[in-house]
Amino acid sequence: MAVRRVVYGGGDSLDPTQKLKISSHDQQPLDSVFASAPSKPFLVSGSRAMLSFGSVGGANRSGNLFFSSSDQEESGDEYLEEYFSQPGKKRRLSADQIQFLEKSFEAENKLEPERKIQLAKELGLPPRQIAIWFQNRRARWKTRQLETDYDTLHASYMSLKTNYDNLLKENEKLKAEVLRLKDNGLARDTDKALFQEMLKETIADMISQDEESKVSAVAFKNEDQSLESGDSSHVVEPDRSDLSQNGEDDLNEELLQPDYMFHKIEDAHRHHPASSFYCGFPAEDHIFSFWSY
């Protein structure tokens, strides 16, 4: 087994008088050492988070092993020296010591030098060991804190995910609804387009009939005039002022305007009063109901 350096009693800035090489087999022999160690009361300073080891319920078994008498520190107890000089051993703290340290940690998880010394005195442990215990305790606290934070975040994530999934489902439902409504709308648009096409054809027929009759009338009139004046070179074009001169596209555009269609239909009806139907549709279904559609 490799020999490990075990130095206690003040950390890196160790007071040489407090340096000890320590090891132990287990807590029992250590306790017996504590029990046999001379106990000497020491002053407890007013440092914060300071507790009395006796108040935790355990007797101060340790006495002042590391801070007892100057004699002990100077001469060194041979028994203790032998006891603590066994390398490669780790000393477990007693339940009472741990309870005391836990209470102290709860009050303040940082360890000022003064408090370290005080705790060491109270527990009869080397200040270095107190420092190490706090160091490890902080590490454990941090690990547990991380676990707690993780659990909290995970719970939050799961809650958000549930909400998100619900929203997705709702979104899908709404999309389907929109699609369904759109399909209905398309069907109506198809009917509308068919109706418009039929309307255009009918109106175009009516207009052409109307134009033909106008042309005939003008021609007849012109014929009369030319007969009267003897001028046969004067050719009168049919009146297309109410029609676009830009061809079929503009006609189509105009045909879709309600006023124009109303005018033409009324006009057609005036010329063809026998028809009780507009454009082959019953009167009640005529263009106005279509445009309000």
Add this chain to the structure above:
DNA sequence: TTGTGTTTTATTGCCTCC
């Protein structure tokens, strides 16, 4: 009793602060 996993104690090396 022994193998194995977990917890606790302690060291090392690096970093920051004064």
Add this chain to the structure above:
DNA sequence: GGAGGCAATAAAACACAA
């Protein structure tokens, strides 16, 4: 530069099942 903190790690101590 020394003191102290922290992360990483080693190793002893402990718990427990087979």
